[in-house]
Amino acid sequence: MPVDKGVTLDPARTREQILQVATEVLYEQGLDGVGVAGLCARAGVSKETLYRHFGSKEGLVRATLEARSDRVTRWLREAAAAAGPEPADQLGAVFDALAGWYAEPGFRGCAIVNAAVQHHEGAAREVAARHMDRHLELLSGIAARAGAAEPGVLARQILVLMEGAAVVADLHGVDGTGRQVREAALALLRASAAGGRGPEAGSARKTATAR
Amino acid sequence: MPVDKGVTLDPARTREQILQVATEVLYEQGLDGVGVAGLCARAGVSKETLYRHFGSKEGLVRATLEARSDRVTRWLREAAAAAGPEPADQLGAVFDALAGWYAEPGFRGCAIVNAAVQHHEGAAREVAARHMDRHLELLSGIAARAGAAEPGVLARQILVLMEGAAVVADLHGVDGTGRQVREAALALLRASAAGGRGPEAGSARKTATAR
């Protein structure tokens, strides 16, 4: 009886069920677009159960976004790792993965960014800041291995491309966005790796690492 | 009596007052973060007046965002025009202007994008799509004058940088974001203007114009 207790009446299972439904609904409807009652109805649980597991709607939002941040981070790391040792290949693989995501039906931008932008205080913004830190870790590694003069700066420029791509693909249309942004990221990587001395001086100046 | 009727009791004045307050409040609190009653209180008008002018909260949101889109578009066009004839200077001036905006106290990202992301239907998304079209117009002109192989593609890549920069500056911190993104945009411009044949093939492939 260490693990795998009964099939039904499993608190962990219930929690997962709520989280899964909340992930879908909060993404589709927005943080304020659905009430706790509606959430419970779609998850097939009672309000009391939801509040026992998450304490408040805010708690549910935090747990949902943190789980999502974990999944996305893992997903991108694996995409990069599977692309072999070349930094440019890894970066290309990351943006290939993102491009596939943008093209999925029901894509509405980055759930974490969307949530963070709806309330300027609360859990969502903290999760979003941490989420971007994680992206930066991955990108700085790639930038450093590519020999970028300023890996931190290049990583941040590519992060801007990632976040911007989600917004543009969502609000302005997906067509070509994935490929175009992939090429832009690779161009920045090339320009930075080509050395501080390009045909016209380096592409990135010395700036703070920020945040 | 053709124009400039009385000083007080001027419907156009009242409308402007409501719009101005709505611009601030909807940006600070979010679309769902404030009720019509609160809006009226801050604007010093009655609900009846607001509804007579805008018909509904949605109508107020649309009018507010459209006015904002007009102002931002004009602002960026003037920044570019004031920078002289060189495309690279114009692009640099646009991103300088944006960098200044990110650093302003109370900056919370692009109001139009933020609004559009909160509801997946409604006026905000239409305004946002049109807003980006206007940005694209400006950027394509610069790209074309710079001799970019594919001005439309380059413009879209730079648009992604613009929108991403606002998100990152808002959620991850402003430090350096403005300069870094400015340099990234200029690097893309250089890479694209250097000719389709770089050291490693062009930076942008043939893709649909999107949307």
Add this chain to the structure above:
DNA sequence: AGGACATCGAACCGATCGGTACCATCGGAC
């Protein structure tokens, strides 16, 4: 003076919000 128009303030509407309390029920451990 008079009428048309604009506005305020407040009451009011039904619906929904996040959150709590209570109780019957049911599965699993012993």
Add this chain to the structure above:
DNA sequence: GTCCGATGGTACCGATCGGTTCGATGTCCT
């Protein structure tokens, strides 16, 4: 069989939501 923890269902709370209506007040134009 017996008890306990997890649960569903439901009613309920005060607050707020977007939107409507009405009457009193005031300003303009003629």
